[in-house]
């Protein structure tokens with residue numbers, strides 16, 4: 001039953017490409033996004049399809065390295081490689097790229113990317129102090145609104161933004177329900193399956209279609225839970241993965257953890273649980289967007305107490321046995337924050353912690369396996 | 380009951396049997412290009428009731444012999460506690476990697492760190508450098524010991540260190556002092572890893588590099604901590620595996 005659904009998801013993902021093509025043929029637009037901080041509501045409100053472009057595959061890195069330094073985060077290289085080699089259909093579909101000044105590597109890479117496609121950069125504050133930074137951030141969002149209106153020729157009215165917020169709130173709620181499925185002990189889903197579902201539903205042109213599919217998957221999972229149908233035992237170690245975003249192609253750590261006999265049940269990253277926030281529908285829409293997006297607890301913020309709070313909450317809600325903290329090579333912000341995360345996990349939660357620094361290649365698989373197996377022996 | 384532990388490393392394989400809590404037999408071989416073939420030969424004719432494999436070749440051995448395996452982290456931790464029951468810190472410098480393991484007072488691993496990115500900071504590094512300088516690896520430590528002063532080698536990457544050594548030789552630097560510089564480079568890495576993971580108390584030092592007298596002596600000086608070396612230090616992982624085989628039987632995973 002689960003397998004059938006995953007197949008259906010795959011089919012829908014393939015059909016989705018046609019949907020986007022169709023949408024564009026009619027003269028409509030698509031907007032590429034690279035980071036969770038950029039409010040995709042603006043695209044939806046203007047009748048454009050928001051496409052997540054963050055590079056998660058190893059293949060385009062070689063081309064990227066013809067231009068970019070090797071000693072750079074693989075996510076940045078992969079993203080840029082897809083763009084220069086024109087090998088990502090979603091990049092091709094995008095009429096404009098919305099970027100953010102998050103980490104140094106990304107910010108400077110976007111300057112190079114703007115030679116390939118129009119890039120609009122949002123100046124993201126690096127601190128979540130609302131008194132100082134909410135107003136400028138809200139203005140950035142309003143500027144983006146104008147840019148998108150001019151490009152699409154569609155006015156983003158109050159109604160349109162309100163209903164876009166409502167739609168994406170529903171999508172985020174559905175994703176949260178899906179990710180909460182693995183709170184069941186043992187979980188009916190593998191971490192790899194969860195990564196696949198979250199990744200593939202991210203591209204849907206028709207958001208409602210995606211929500212319906214997620215709901216269908218949730219229903220099946222609930223039946224599996226009721227029937228005790230699970231690949232795991234009651235004492236299978238339950239792992240929380242925190243740190244950098246992952247996706248299909250950059251999921252090797254999840255794979256090795258699960259091959260070694262554990263289950264990754266929770267993802268504290270921007271490809272996982274960080275996506276589950278809700279925009280306050282009772283507030284002025286742009287203020288609500290500015291507040292909520294600025295509150296995302298990513299390591300590019302200084303300080304980033306929100307991540308520790310989220311970890312704390314997730315560790316208890318998901319009955320976590322151990323925490324794996326993933327850093328992409330040359331990602332300074334996550335790499336340094338690992339010191340604080342380790343301290344919190346070891347001292348406050350009294351749980352084993354493993355920090356892994358790696359890239360998208362397979363070359364260190366066996367070295368990672370030793371570390372991960374040794375980590376699981378600690379549980 | 381006799382239990383056996385086999386540690387299949389990248390450079391060498393050690394096999395140990397334990398009978399009534401005491402080591403009854405030790406066998407060693409080079410890994411060569413056929414770790415499983417070598418391992419098979421090594422245990423040929425060996426008497427044991429249970430066997431547990433560890434080291435980088437453990438998974439191949441597991442498939443071949445249908446035995447359980449443990450990581451070298453757990454094996455070294457158990458071995459260290461066998462030789463020095465109260466220890467909380469383990470430093471292992473083997474052929475291909477080095478690691479630091481922190482234990483709690485019941486001998487359980489609570490944190491570890493490994494360096495296996497490159498040969499730097501490992502036995503392999505010293506081996507290659509000894510060759511570059513024309514020394515034998517067995518006496519490399521003694522050569523470093525008789526140097527008159529410390530020399531600093533800045534490159535830790537084997538490739539760069541090799542060219543640095545070549546240019547130092549060309550500059551007419553004393554080979555013993557260069558040898559010492561290379562040892563100090565390995566030590567610096569080990570000490571910073573040790574300080575990061577387990578900053579206090581006596582240290583059990585295992586792995587082939589613990590046979591090197593200069594490294595052991597300087598490690599004690601640099602850390603101001605007691606350095607305890609099992610004899611011989613390279614069998615520590617195999618001893619740990621054999622003990623865990625005895626304690627847990629085949630169901631251990």
Ligand code: SF4
Nearest residue numbers: 034035036102270298
């Ligand atoms: S990790 Fe942070 S900066 Fe990178 S995409 Fe996610 S939210 Fe944006």
Ligand code: SF4
Nearest residue numbers: 073075103244328331
């Ligand atoms: S993982 Fe780190 S270095 Fe890479 S894009 Fe995200 S914040 Fe930047």
